[in-house]
Amino acid sequence: MVTEIAQIEVKPGTEKDFEAAVAKAKPLFLRAKGGRGMELHKSVEKPSRYRLFVKWETLENHTVDFRGSEDFQAWRGLVGQYFASAPEVEHTQTVVS
Template identity: 55%
Template sequence: MILETAEIMVKAGMEEQFEAGVREAVPLFKRARGCTGMRLQRGIENPRAYRLLVQWDTLEDHNVHFRGSEDFQAWRRLVGDCFDGAPNVTHLSTVLEGF
């Protein structure tokens, strides 16, 4: 499993619009090849800071299949205007699970 983590800063005053856009995008992720779950977290110290966590079977499921799809374009149309700068996206693999 691959965990995509996207650090997203949202423009001031657009937090509710961003969250609504992510909610509307859930079906896009649900039907994406290899996507097994997603979660959106919001910063406590900085409520404009979000972290989108998406689980993928493989890196290619995200970087090739999803990013090359019309659903990715729809995702960006839903939330892109809310971004205050480009998201910082990284991919992680699990090396240890404790409990």
């Protein structure tokens, strides 16, 4: 299992619209090949900063399957207008739980 962590900065004043768009997009991640869950977290100290956590079976499920899909284009169409800058994305694996 791989966790995608995307740090997303949104344009100030668009937070609620961004959150609504992510909620609308959640099914895109859940039906994706290898998609096993998604959560959006909002920073308390920096209210325009979010972290998107997506669980994937494999790294390739995200980087190849999802990013090469029409659902990825739909995701970006729903949320891209709110980005203040390009998201910073990394992938992690659990080593202690």
